[in-house]
Amino acid sequence: MNIVRSVGGKLAGLVLTLFLASLLVFFSRFLVPGDPLSFLLRGRKPSPEAIAAVTEQYGLNLSPWEQYLKWIGGIFTGDFGRSMQYRQSVSEVLLDRLPVTLGLVIIAGLLITVFGLAAGILAAVKRGTWVDRTVVVTLTAFGAIPSFVAAVGFIALFAVQLGWFPSFGSGEGFWDTIRHLILPSAALALVYVVLIGKVTRSAMVEQLGREHVEVATSRGLTQAAVVRRHVLRNAVGPILTVSGMLVAGLLVSSSIIESAFGLSGLGSLLVHSVDRLDFPVVQAIVLLVVAVFVAVNAVVDLLQPLVDPRTVAGAGAR
Known part of the structure; x- marks a missing residue:
């Protein structure tokens, strides 16, 4: 029953967060200077009939709340509206760009997982030695490099x-x-490798000082077995929590990287759409980023008790 209540509470929180986010995303367009009708007409002086037709086609003749209800109702059927700059369905525009961004984020995620965990584990196992100091200094130096600077450097060198x-x-x-x-x-993964590396090192150093680790070592277990069974396993909780927060960061940072490398993904599409006041596309991308971020963090919260049962015990004790 506790698990059912926990899952129900997470799902309710997920729905409420997405609802509030949809309100903020949609109604923020009315605070932005500029008239979408002017962009659609592109400086022309059409007849009143043509203006009325364009206004009706994009739903601009409706009240803000009517526009919101129409928009949110269409989302449940996969209809995010019609792009003002591409003159086609927003869903089609997003699907054309999604594979590039998805591939970018997946490869970056793999790099973050491999190199971040490896750096953190190496520094923790060799704590206090020159290896530990070298890894920490290297991570600190890389952490000071913004993504766009890393992009320029990678282009120039490689x-x-x-x-x-x-x-x-x-x-x-x-x-x-x-x-x-x-x-x-x-370039996208560099900063996040630093973050995962430092969190991994910190979590593992904390676990290495625990009594049960010393007992396992005194019983003759090899260092690799101790690290695998008693240290890394208990350190996964903080790493998993931080990893959930990285998802939104990767999606947002991808706009800079895609622009630097000329990639036709969702990030560069967002930049162009903001510049051209293509509100339907902007709203769809922002809501998608929020939905992914909230969903991933909800999954992380649900997995946390499975990864670290002590969180359930601690909650029950309180």
Whole structure:
């Protein structure tokens, strides 16, 4: 019953958060200077009949609340409205750009997981040695590099000087696309590798000082077995919590990286849509980012008791 209540509470919180986010996302458009009708007409002086037709087509003749209800009702059927700059369904525009952003985030996530965990584990196991100090200093230095600076540096070194990877475009075909996404993914992942590395080191150092770890070591278990069974397993909780928060960061930061590498993904689409007052596209992307962020964090909260049962015991004790 506790599990059912917990899941029900998380789902209710998820629905409420998405509802409030939808209100904020939709009605914020009325605070932005600029008239979408002016963009649609592009400086022309059409007849009143033409203006009325365009206004009705995009629902601009309705009251704000009527527009919201129409918009939120369409979302449940996959209809996010019609793009003002592309003159086609917002859903079609997003689906055309989604694979690039999805590939970028997945590759960046893999890099973050592999290198972040490896750096944190190495520093924790070798704590107090020159290896630990080197890893910490390196992570600190990399953490001070913004994503757009890393993008420029990677392009200059690996694309221009060494010629190992392309510096522009999304590529064609599966393997060519992967090759085009390596540098953008590395630039996107750099800051988050630092974060995961530091969190992993901190969590593991804390666990290494626990009594049960000393007991396991005194019984003759190898260091690898102690780290795997008693240290890393108990340190996964904080790492998982931080990883959930990284999702939104990756999606938001992708706009900078996609613009730098000329990728046709959701990030660059968001930048162009904001510049051109394409409100339906902006609203759809922002709501999608919020939905993914909230959903991932809800999943992390539900997985937390499975990963670390002590959280359930602690909650029951209170």
